Amino acid sequence: MHIESGVSLKPYNTFGLPAVAHTLVRVASDADVRQVVDHPQLGLAPKFILGGGSNIVLTRDMPQVVVKVEVMGRRLVEERPDGWLVEAGAGENWHEFVTWTLANGYPGLENMALIPGTVGAAPVQNIGAYGLELQDRFHSLDAVDLITGRSVTLNASVCKFGYRDSEFKHSLAGRTLITRVRFLLPRPWKPVLGYLELERKVAETGITNPSARQIADWIIAVRRAKLPDPAQIGNAGSFFKNPVVTPEQCRDIIGRDPEIVHYPMPDGSVKLAAGWMIDACGWKGKTVGQAGVYEKQALVLVNRGGAIGSEVMTLARAIQESVYGRFGIRLEPEPVVV
CATH class of the missing domain: 3.90.78.10 (UDP-N-acetylenolpyruvoylglucosamine reductase, C-terminal domain)
Incomplete structure (x- = not known):
């Protein structure tokens, strides 16, 4: 756990909006989160959980304790007959995680390539693109209760995923900090191509049976053509x-x-x-x-x-x-x- 005071949040939100965190705490493990909960001042204070800052609009300085999630790590948990169970720390960059799964032969997340943000923020938003949503590949996640300090494992029924929504935006907001997320990537793999821009790519290239890597490349090209890079705009x-x-x-x-x-x-x-x-x-x-x-x-x-x-x-x-x-x-x- 690392505590900082008077931290500008401009570098930590992709909109580049000005705001100051009176207190910012960096956490890299479940133990760090429990230290926050047990801290005599931080433990009782309201908290705002910050991932990659790609899905927030800051309109003011932050009086809450801003907890920046920096839990890292990626691994294959289990190779099963029905799929690959993979896990990533909540602080991992989402797109880099998708790239890692493809490079290691675990297809299934390619339609969500180049979505900005972190792995831990992905279930909060139930991110999705080009015919696929996180809930379609979600298995479970680990989190720490910010009231009790207890580590918990949550399945999809508890997360209550909806369209760009989850329970982490409602009753669990500011109370539950996600530390790791697991995905079940189904086998045999089947491409998800029922989206207009992907159908156009199939028609343009003549590739009727694209690989997962090919689909990811198409989606990256489409996103870069129509969406601004947050590093530039x-x-x-x-x-x-x-x-x-x-x-x-x-x-x-x-x-x-x-x-x-x-x-x-x-x-x-x-x-x-x-x-x-x-x-x-x-x-x-x-x-x-x-x-x-x-x-x-x-x-x-x-x-x-x-x-x-x-x-x-x-x-x-x-x-x-x-x-x-x-x-x-x-x-x-x-x-x-x-």
Whole structure:
């Protein structure tokens, strides 16, 4: 456990927003977390758990104890008839972990390549992309209860995964710190290609039976073409969730906007493309203060240089009102606003 005071969080959030942590504690093991819990001052203080900072919007300085998770390590736990059980420390970079699984012959996470952030933050958000979500490969995770200091192992039923959601955003928020995550990567491996941009890659290349590494390469290329690199332009990835509506609601919207991009879901509901709706409202490339809408993808809000959290949220609320006014749909932000 390493304790620091008055730490700038600007380098620790991909939006590059200014904020100061009055107290920041780095933890690299379960034992470090228990030290925090047992500490006479830190133990009783409210806590904010920080991973890679890729899914937060900082609007103020942080009075809570900011616990930065730096638990490392990657390993094959077990090779089973039904798949490879792999584990990573919560502080590991997500994309580097995906790359490691592919390099070692454990396919199954390739559709989620190049998603920013850490392994420990992935279950919190139930990250997903190109037809796959974390919950589809999740096995279990280890965590430490920040009230009792007790180590626990949680399965999917406790995590209550939803669309870009989990129990870690609700009753377990600020109470449970994830230290390790395990994934069951199924065998025999089957490619997940039922996504428009992947179907286009198959058509363009003529590769009808791509390997996991090929799929990862396609997804990396697609993401780099349409999403800004946080190292170059501050952002938190997709800022709004794609809204899910009933078939009746979708038909009503199509009646007014026949061009709207939408995807039927297995449960009969319909997912609408939030980026398309934002673009249709004329927001692409627009700016409020130093916060703007990315020119290549309207779903991404960016820091044009020196933006503060309140500017980002002013822009976000204006977009929400605009989309609601035209489509009757209230967009919900993906990042955690603090």
